[in-house]
Amino acid sequence: MPAVGSPSLEQLRVLAAVADTGSFSEAARRLGKAQSVVSYAIGNLEAQLGVTLFDRRPRGPLLTEAGRAILGDARRISGIVEGLRARASGLQQGLEATVSLVVDVMFPTRRLVAALEAFQAAFPTVDLNLQIDAMGGIVRRVLDESSNLGVGGWIESDHLNRRQIGEVTLIPVAAPTHPLAVDPADESPRDHTQLVLTDPSGLSGTKQFGVLAARQWRLGDLGAKHALLRAGLGWGNMPEDLVRDDLKSGALVRLTLPEGRGARYPIFLMTRADRTLGPAGSWLAARLEQSGCLEAEGRASAAPAEDQVIEEDHQRRAEDRHNQFGDPAAAAETRQDGDV
DSSP: OOOOOOOOHHHHHHHHHHHHHTOHHHHHHHHTOOHHHHHHHHHHHHHHHTSOOEEOOTTOOEEOHHHHHHHHHHHHHHHHHHHHHHHHHHHHTTOOSEEEEEEETTSOHHHHHHHHHHHHHHOTTOEEEEEEEOTHHHHHHHHTTSOSEEEEOSOOOTTEEEEEEEEEEEEEEEOTTSHHHHOGGGOOGGGSOEEEEEOTTOTTTTOOOSOOOSSEEEESOHHHHHHHHHTTSOBEEEEHHHHHHHHHHTSSEEOOOSSOOOEEEEEEEEEETTOOOOHHHHHHHHHHHHHHHHHHHTTTTTOOOHHHHHHHHHHHHHHHHHHHHSOGGGGGOOOSEEOO
16 A cells, blocks of 8 residues: 655645636636646645545546545645744734733623624734633733733732723612512611622722622622522622623612612723733724723713722711721721622
């Protein structure tokens, strides 16, 4: 049995062209070659592989069963090589091989997907490393350089460059069977379990955001919080965009609470202060900034400044703790979490 030879990329291109056009002459015109060159390339390829690729008929060449199998491999190999060449060309021009992005779980998924679809179309040879995190986890990943671009909340650091690109509206919700939904006039959110998203990074320090109830279930995952809210195991603030379908279907109810009217969660674009993004990373940052600004556009005129929103929330929470426990020291007891 003769050994199988090693076909060239040019031979594989000729094979695909003949299969696509159904004609040696048409394939030759497409490739800008003489028909004899195309016929010779196919014959030589068949000899190297030891199989017949085309059944030569008067009406034109027809792929054999072996030819169809080889054609699939040929297309895959040609695609890989073309991708390699495009990637190398990009690297020669200073394009990054990979962009690492970490995004706050609060950022609207539909806007993230839209930005990444555009990124893939603009930079098909650049790999993406995407992480979803919460609160201080965004800052931590940017600082330790596991991500070179972050989209997240309000936590500050002297080692970051950051600018606000939008905000997410948080609203208090509960299942329709929850007491706060059934009889809101006679119920207080302080008396019912509040489901709170925690900050496992610890970078938020003593800050809390939107925590009102004396009893809390602290959760490390927004999806788990969403599921527990739907099950009626507590109440809590959720991104309006995330629960919009639940509100329409009646799976969740928006609560009208004097103590917990909801809040606006500011979204920042952040990078390390001592690092510069490459062309693809800079493009993606600009696209995400555009997406974030669109999210806040309709609310900008009515929205107070970020610091005012957070400060009012902190003051109200301190007053609630003082009134509840009757001890000034109790107002200083805080955890590294928040109902966001």
